[in-house]
Amino acid sequence: MSANDTFDDPRVTAHRDGDDLLSAGLGLRGLAGASTRFAQPGSPTPAELRRRAIQSSWKGVADLGPRGGFGSLYGSVPNVPGREFTTFANLPGARASHRVLVQVPDDFDRKKRCLVVTASSGSRGIYGAIALAGGWGLPRGCAVAYTDKGGGAGYFDPSDDTGVQLDGTRARAGSAPLEFEPKGLAPDAGIAVKHAHSGDNPEADWGRHVLQAARFGLGVLDRAFPEEAPFTAQNTTIIATGLSNGGGAVLRAAGDDKEGILAAVVALEPNIHIRGSRSFYDYATEAALLLPAALSARQFDDVPFARVGAASPPAWVLRGAALRAHGRLSAVMPGAQADEALDRLRAGGWQDDVLATAASSTSLDLWRAVAVAYASAYLKRDAAHMPGGFCYRLHHAAGMAGPIDAIVRAAWWADGSGVPPGTGISLDGGTDLSLDPTLPGVLTLHDLQTGHGAEADQLRAAVKTTAAELPREGLPILIVHGAQDGLIPAAFSSQPYVRWLRDAGLRPVFWKVPYAQHFDAFLAFTDFGDRHVPLLPYGYAALDRAWATVAEGRALPEDAAVRDARPRGAGPLTARALALPQN
Structure with missing residues (x-):
């Protein structure tokens, strides 16, 4: 390991006899089925939380349905017994940790030493890449090292001063090390989320997170097989892989890998950008602003999920009218406003077949939700001071606090995506009482990318720190x-x-x-x-x-x-x- 690496003592657990590494004993049918249940919903055990986290991570990434081909045309979910080593890792200069985990199968191939290192997709928790990295590597006898790259669902709730321990259960601040423990939040500040509120801009360090996880993986192999230590990049093949944000993270690691520890990199649908190209925040806020107005164009008439949940009169027509009222569109009639919004998206590089699938993210309000988290991270805001007046609030069942809140909190680590809203958490703020109530917040988020002033300058400077560096020559x-x-x-x-x-x-x-x-x-x-x-x-x-x-x-x-x-x-x-x- 590097002299700059800082790891807490890992938690070591064995997973055999109906509780394996790849599916926690669920197998393909169990992974595809209904969410696993907790015997005591308000106080699930670490094993129950792990099983549900693995299941939700598989279902969030892979098509496990009967027509999707998984298990017949590609992939499999065999029983893979072994051990897990997990801890909180700290990068030099970072305020918050990232969670790292290494799965070591009992049938680790000692003749062809292989370590797969990966980062979670989106802002998911530590098992967020198991469908890719675990699904490919574990059945082949590879160990797999994971990092949440500064994201995850270790949400902190200042209303009861609780966060997530290493084993996934919740505990009060000060009683145990927590995955994320912000300081000085008032009880009514709202839910604190590591990606958005750590104060680190974790995206700037995605590559370093991956490389540190790889070094942790080598150290774990030393511990798992002391008679065959040391495990090094010279005698162990290290392949980095990830998808979406995880794909961007492994490409960033390729550029940051000055020691040459990676043997190959495989990135799926990577969120990656280079200097001079469009960043995710740039085109995400553009989509959040313009796509709702474009959806009344005829080309979306037959597009799945393009107009789900629209109000009456149609919400996409209201967005066009609201943008004209704010001077963002010039056309007068609704059809012309839709065409104008669509033309602007096309001028920005959006292609029609891509816009058809982007429409589903618009209907799910995904663009706005993701942009809120990224803006908070770039501006290094805490939970009480998110840009645009946004906040994450505990959503009480039946509108009032009660015992159900503890049950909801207990499942966050297993179920949460790392970017609210989600079960028990609402995205509040950034709205007004107009017919297009979410537009004010979207305008704020978009103007942080395109506008002027100290905050806009700070955000664009933060985005620049996330640009990729060139990998070494000859790296596959x-x-x-x-x-x-x-x-x-x-x-x-x-x-x-x-x-x-x-x-x-x-x-x-x-x-x-x-x-x-x-x-x-x-x-x-x-x-x-x-x-x-x-x-x-x-x-x-x-x-x-x-x-x-x-x-x-x-x-x-x-x-x-x-x-x-x-x-x-x-x-x-x-x-x-x-x-x-x-x-």
């Missing part, structure tokens, strides 16, 4: 991205990154997958699944190719547009529809 890098990704469009992320690497003389492999979008989990819904293919099987295939390159000396594959991939249609997914790249 494989990037897999859905052509119809509407949350992190390839045109704003993977494609400029790949061009940048190639302009520098590097040779990344880029697979662009037709009909693939961002959320494989959405494919369980018929309207979505009929039109798209999952991205996860292409990630597994890319990991296979990366392993063949670094462990067997085979040449890297060529770029692939996967031209024969096609939507599954009304029936189950088929191998022909996937058309996975061949060796």
Whole structure:
């Protein structure tokens, strides 16, 4: 480990006899089923919380439905007994820790030493990448090191002064080390979330989080197999992989890896940007502002989830009128306002097939929710001083405090996405009493990207610290991205990154997958699944190719547009529809 690494003493647990590493004993059917239950809902055990966290992480990333092909066309969930080592890790200069966890299977391949290191997608908790990194690595005898990269659902509630311990249970501040323990919050400040409120801008350190998790993984292997220590980057193959924000994190690690500890990097739908390209906050706040107004355009008439939950009169028409009233659109009639909003999105680089899947994020209010958390992180605000007057509030059942609140809190660590709203937590503020009540907050968030003043300057400066650095020459890098990704469009992320690497003389492999979008989990819904293919099987295939390159000396594959991939249609997914790249 590096002399600068700081780790608390790890918690070590064994997982055998019906409680394994990959599915906590649930198997594929159990992972796909209803959420596991707690014997005592207000005080779940660490084992119950772990099982539910693993299940929710699988279901949040993979399509485990009967028509999705998991377990038959790709992937599997075998029983993988072993041990887990978890602790809170600290980067030099950081105020808050990131949680790290290493899974060591009993059948760890000691002849072909392999460590997969990964970072959670989105702002998910520590198991957030298990469907990718664990699903590929554990059945092959690899150990897997995870980091939450400064996110996670270790929410702190100042109303009762509780946060999350290392084992996932809640405890009062001062009684035990907590995953996140902000200081000085008033009881009514609102729920504090590590990604948004740590004061660290964790995104700036995503790459360092991944590399520190890799070093922790090597140290854990020393401890797990002392007779075969030391485990080093010279005698252990370290492959970094992740998807979405986790994909961006492993690419950032590639640029930060001055010691050369990574053997290969495989990134799926990565949230990555380079200097001069559009950042996620830039295009997310643009989508939050303009997409609701564009949704009344005819091209969205047959798009799944494009207009879910709209009020009467239609909310998308109201957004167009409100933007005109604020001087953000010039057209007078609703149809012309929709066309104007759509034209502005296209001018910004949005493509029509990408906008079709971006519409679902608009209907789910995802753009606004994510932008709130990012803005708070960039401006280093605490829970009581989020920009735009936003706050996260405990949402009491039946509108009043009661015993149910303790039950809801107890499940946050297992169920939370790391970015509220969610069960028991509402996103408040940033609204007015107009017919388009969320617009004031959206305008504030958008103007922090495009406007003037100290706060806007601070936010843009913070975003600049998240730009990628060039990886070392010769490092195998494989990037897999859905052509119809509407949350992190390839045109704003993977494609400029790949061009940048190639302009520098590097040779990344880029697979662009037709009909693939961002959320494989959405494919369980018929309207979505009929039109798209999952991205996860292409990630597994890319990991296979990366392993063949670094462990067997085979040449890297060529770029692939996967031209024969096609939507599954009304029936189950088929191998022909996937058309996975061949060796």
